[in-house]
Amino acid sequence: DQQVKQNSPSLSVQEGRISILNCDYTNSMFDYFLWYKKYPAEGPTFLISISSIKDKNEDGRFTVFLNKSAKHLSLHIVPSQPGDSAVYFCAAGNAGKSTFGDGTTLTVKP
Amino acid sequence: NAGVTQTPKFQVLKTGQSMTLQCAQDMNHEYMSWYRQDPGMGLRLIHYSVGAGITDQGEVPNGYNVSRSTTEDFPLRLLSAAPSQTSVYFCASSPFGGDSPLHFGNGTRLTVT
Numbered sequence: 620d621q622q623v624k625q626n627s628p629s630l631s632v633q634e635g636r637i638s639i640l641n642c643d644y645t646n647s648m649f650d651y652f653l654w655y656k657k658y659p660a661e662g663p664t665f666l667i668s669i670s671s672i673k674d675k676n677e678d679g680r681f682t683v684f685l686n687k688s689a690k691h692l693s694l695h696i697v698p699s700q701p702g703d704s705a706v707y708f709c710a711a712g713n714a715g716k717s718t719f720g721d722g723t724t725l726t727v728k729p
Numbered sequence: 730n731a732g733v734t735q736t737p738k739f740q741v742l743k744t745g746q747s748m749t750l751q752c753a754q755d756m757n758h759e760y761m762s763w764y765r766q767d768p769g770m771g772l773r774l775i776h777y778s779v780g781a782g783i784t785d786q787g788e789v790p791n792g793y794n795v796s797r798s799t800t801e802d803f804p805l806r807l808l809s810a811a812p813s814q815t816s817v818y819f820c821a822s823s824p825f826g827g828d829s830p831l832h833f834g835n836g837t838r839l840t841v842t
Contacts, residue, residue: 623771627828651828662733662819662833670828706772715760715779715826719771721798 622646623711625720633728638696640723642709645690649711649718654683654694657706657722666707667694699727731776735834742810750805750837752820760826762787763795763802765816771785772819778803779826805818810841839841 624643638706639716642652655663669683669692671674676683682695696703706726709720738753755763762777774787778797792814794806803822807814817838821831 625771628769633821634842654832655826655831660835662835663831664833665830667829668830712828716774716777717831718788719764719773721769721771 620645621721622649623709623720624709624720625709627723628640628721629724630725630728631728632699633702633711635698638694638699638703638725638727640694640696640707640709640725642692642711642720643690643695644692644711644729646711646713646718647690648713651712652683652685652692652709653712653717654681655708655710657708663708672675695709700729701726703727730829733820733822733832733834735818735837736757737817738835738836740837740839742807742839744810744812744841746810748807748810750807750818750820750839752803752834753801753806754820756822756832757800758822758824759800759819760824761797761822762831763793763805764819764821765789765814766800766819767816773803775802776819777826784823800813806827809838810811810839812841815839 653667657663674675763775764772776795825831
């Protein structure tokens with residue numbers, strides 16, 4: 620039973636537009652959520668996080684929204700840039716262990 | 730600064746062989762962990778450590794051993810390699826676990842034939 624799901628394997632957007640990546644989870648015990656970005660042949664790098672006590676966190680072009688009642692979070696990238704093209708992983712954590720989704724490949728077209 | 734260093738980058742093993750994947754970090758992080766990533770899938774936690782001398786199992790620990798004798802190093806041992814262990818392995822560290830973000834190495838791509 621997959622506890623963290625990213626239902627869209629891929630997303631393509633035009634440069635300058637908004638990218639919205641979605642993530643659903645089933646375990647209500649998760650108390651923190653993170654997004655990581657991964658380029659080919661590299662390890663994931665941390666992008667942005669949010670605690671379960673908040674519903675929004677913003678860092679520059681990146682905003683994460685958390686809807687606890689729906690067990691859903693989303694990552695908004697505005698404006699999208701070609702360098703944002705990568706695989707994005709959603710992760711949810713509790714007691715020091717993070718569970719990852721399968722990732723969404725974002726392609727930003729110039 | 731090196732961050733998290735994994736060696737080797739690539740490895741091919743025959744079924745039944747054993748080997749150790751090395752992981753070292755120079756950030757004085759207490760928490761270290763090993764993940765595997767299979768094609769089209771997310772990262773699954775194999776083992777983790779919250780400090781020297783302390784290790785625990787993650788989601789997929791079978792077939793792997795770990796030890797943490799120093800803060801810096803967290804090797805992953807494959808006892809008897811199987812084709813199902815063909816994967817990309819990532820080591821990660823963070824200052825104290827919990828909600829502190831993970832710093833990942835660049836991975837070891839392992840093929841078991």
